[in-house]
Amino acid sequence: MKDTLIFEESREGRRGFTLPAAGISGGAKEDFLPKAYRRSTPAALPELSEVEVVRHFTGLSMKNYGIDLGFYPLGSCTMKYNPKVNEDVVLLPGFAELHPLQTAETAQGTLELLHGLITDLCGITGMRWGTLQPFAGAHGEFTAMKLFRAYFDHRKDDHRKKILIPDSAHGTNPASAHLAGFQVVELPSDPEGYVDLEALEEHLDDTLAGIMLTNPNTLGRFEKDIRLIARKIHQAGGLLYYDGANMNAILGHARPGDMGFDAVHLNIHKTFSTPHGGGGPGSGPVLVGESLEPYLPVPDIRRDGDTFRWASEHRPRSIGRVSGFYGNIAVLLRAVCYLRMMGSEGLKAAGTLAVLNANYLKRHLTSLFDSPDKSLCKHEFVLSAKTWKEKHGITALDIAKALLDRGIHPPTIYFPLTVPEALMIEPTETESRETLDSFVDTLKDILTTAKKDPEALHRAPEKMPVSRIDEVRAAKTPILRWRKER
Amino acid sequence: MKIEKDLKYTVSHEWVRLEGKIAYIGITDHAQESLGDIVFVELPRLGDKMNKGDEACTVESVKAASAIYSPLTGSVVEVNDDLEGSPELINQKPYAAYIFALEAEDQAELKDLLDAEAYEKLVAEEAE
Ligand SMILES: Cc1ncc(COP(=O)(O)O)c(C=O)c1O
Numbered sequence: 001m002k003d004t005l006i007f008e009e010s011r012e013g014r015r016g017f018t019l020p021a022a023g024i025s026g027g028a029k030e031d032f033l034p035k036a037y038r039r040s041t042p043a044a045l046p047e048l049s050e051v052e053v054v055r056h057f058t059g060l061s062m063k064n065y066g067i068d069l070g071f072y073p074l075g076s077c078t079m080k081y082n083p084k085v086n087e088d089v090v091l092l093p094g095f096a097e098l099h100p101l102q103t104a105e106t107a108q109g110t111l112e113l114l115h116g117l118i119t120d121l122c123g124i125t126g127m128r129w130g131t132l133q134p135f136a137g138a139h140g141e142f143t144a145m146k147l148f149r150a151y152f153d154h155r156k157d158d159h160r161k162k163i164l165i166p167d168s169a170h171g172t173n174p175a176s177a178h179l180a181g182f183q184v185v186e187l188p189s190d191p192e193g194y195v196d197l198e199a200l201e202e203h204l205d206d207t208l209a210g211i212m213l214t215n216p217n218t219l220g221r222f223e224k225d226i227r228l229i230a231r232k233i234h235q236a237g238g239l240l241y242y243d244g245a246n247m248n249a250i251l252g253h254a255r256p257g258d259m260g261f262d263a264v265h266l267n268i269h270k271t272f273s274t275p276h277g278g279g280g281p282g283s284g285p286v287l288v289g290e291s292l293e294p295y296l297p298v299p300d301i302r303r304d305g306d307t308f309r310w311a312s313e314h315r316p317r318s319i320g321r322v323s324g325f326y327g328n329i330a331v332l333l334r335a336v337c338y339l340r341m342m343g344s345e346g347l348k349a350a351g352t353l354a355v356l357n358a359n360y361l362k363r364h365l366t367s368l369f370d371s372p373d374k375s376l377c378k379h380e381f382v383l384s385a386k387t388w389k390e391k392h393g394i395t396a397l398d399i400a401k402a403l404l405d406r407g408i409h410p411p412t413i414y415f416p417l418t419v420p421e422a423l424m425i426e427p428t429e430t431e432s433r434e435t436l437d438s439f440v441d442t443l444k445d446i447l448t449t450a451k452k453d454p455e456a457l458h459r460a461p462e463k464m465p466v467s468r469i470d471e472v473r474a475a476k477t478p479i480l481r482w483r484k485e486r
Numbered sequence: 487m488k489i490e491k492d493l494k495y496t497v498s499h500e501w502v503r504l505e506g507k508i509a510y511i512g513i514t515d516h517a518q519e520s521l522g523d524i525v526f527v528e529l530p531r532l533g534d535k536m537n538k539g540d541e542a543c544t545v546e547s548v549k550a551a552s553a554i555y556s557p558l559t560g561s562v563v564e565v566n567d568d569l570e571g572s573p574e575l576i577n578q579k580p581y582a583a584y585i586f587a588l589e590a591e592d593q594a595e596l597k598d599l600l601d602a603e604a605y606e607k608l609v610a611e612e613a614e
Contacts, residue, residue: 171550171551186553386613414522414549414550415549417549417550420520420613471523471548472523472525472548472574475525475526475546475548476525476526476573
């Protein structure tokens with residue numbers, strides 16, 4: 001398939017549709033739209049026939065890979081299947097045709113569902129109230145860090161600047177804390193990958209603002225000392241933030257609130273089954289306990305008897321808005337649908353099966369790779385291709401690229417940074433045993449090739465529209481938009 | 487992996503080359519290899535004062551952004567401007583591509599740096 005931009009396919013004068021004459025008589029152009037608002041040159045839109053446009057976009061869609069096509073074990077991303085009923089519901093005209101500037105009286109159904117969603121998410125996480133505004137996990141982290149800041153500022157504790165973050169954390173954690181004005185201190189992990197309690201002890205002073213943790217951590221292991229950690233942080237005057245990226249592992253089994261966390265973000269596009277990645281915008285609600293509630297963003301959704309409304313007056317200490325309107329509502333409504341379809345028993349079963357599937361795969365793959373640990377994992381686990389690299393010159397990247405040729409989305413690679421040549425695998429609960437077995441067979445096949453013909457793997461992928469991308473150039477001098485040649 | 491005999495090292499994988507009171511600082515071959523292709527170096531500013539262990543600047547690769555820690559206390563007297571346009575120099579010649587140089591204030595701190603042998607041992611232990 002040719003790789004052209006739609007702009008490059010454009011031919012002057014070609015049309016897919018001809019607009020009829022306006023049929024409005026009287027008056028010059030100026031009467032309809034003042035000159036200041038009219039363009040002086042026509043917009044540089046591509047000119048194509050309808051079939052060319054259809055072929056262009058159908059061609060693009062065929063290059064895409066998603067969970068609807070096959071297995072997608074992308075660690076830390078929970079690429080679970082998104083049931084189609086979510087789409088049916090959100091396309092109902094009452095939802096699909098909502099306008100963000102509509103009054104609350106005319107959007108009561110939606111407000112009621114969103115209010116109910118906050119309530120349900122609080123139930124799932126053990127928190128008191130929250131906001132659905134943030135557009136992604138990282139945005140949720142940032143929002144929560146702003147809440148921390150507001151909390152300390154209000155207490156005139158503004159010398160508390162230090163946020164502790166484990167060395168295995170996702171890069172968005174330090175970025176969010178830094179952006180909200182905190183100083184990030186990296187916490188080393190102990191040899192088993194847990195928070196190093198001795199190192200933690202050293203930071204428990206009056207400059208401590210708090211800690212950002214995900215539990216289970218990025219190695220897929222549950223921080224068993226979490227209650228102790230929470231007690232120590234609280235005693236030192238700090239707060240705890242829970243990165244909900246790994247929530248799928250403990251759905252219905254454990255709650256961040258009960259572990260002692262003060263704030264949580266959830267990745268709706270991971271745990272609650274809405275499109276993830278190129279497939280759709282994200283959503284990263286933040287839920288908080290009592291201490292942070294007064295600072296939550298406005299507007300809030302409040303219930304007065306049977307009516308729902310936007311409300312800000314009850315939050316004089318709010319950090320303000322974190323979204324222009326109220327977040328990605330169409331995404332949130334899909335999550336409402338998912339929650340209603342699953343029910344609390346269903347959610348708990350999802351958590352259980354996610355962990356079972358991960359352990360099944362781990363059991364079958366551990367002997368093929370270096371594994372940081374051999375114990376049971378939660379919803380994901382990390383393998384290392386270190387020995388493959390040393391003995392056969394085959395890296396985690398080579399294995400990932402070879403998987404592409406075999407019709408499987410690769411796992412996350414080179415994360416967490418604490419594991420060399422990391423492959424981070426998360427099958428999710430939605431995969432069958434047959435799919436998992438076939439993934440194991442595919443990896444075995446790749447590793448056989450690694451021994452016999454390592455060059456073949458260095459050439460991979462060979463069946464994709466492009467082979468190896470020049471990552472350095474893409475990062476250093478990205479071409480972000482098409483420009484007309486002059 | 488190359489380790490230069492005459493340099494000093496830190497546990498966070500920086501190297502230090504002393505020329506009188508001036509300490510040139512870069513990252514080790516091992517560090518550049520685990521970071522992967524480096525695409526950006528955020529240099530410190532001339533005159534910046536830093537304490538030993540402070541975050542001096544960051545190096546960004548296709549895999550991650552990593553902090554470079556100052557191995558000594560002192561102020562920045564030189565930065566390697568070449569890295570702005572060609573950060574890949576660190577991948578190509580890690581021990582030639584210094585990132586910045588400090589005028590060291592406290593000679594006593596030099597004792598805390600590792601020699602080549604100790605650094606080699608550290609890398610081997612970390613690989614365990
Ligand atoms: C552990 C962890 N934290 C935070 C995030 C950030 O979430 P988002 O990509 O929605 O901004 C991710 C995303 O992959 C993650 O894996």
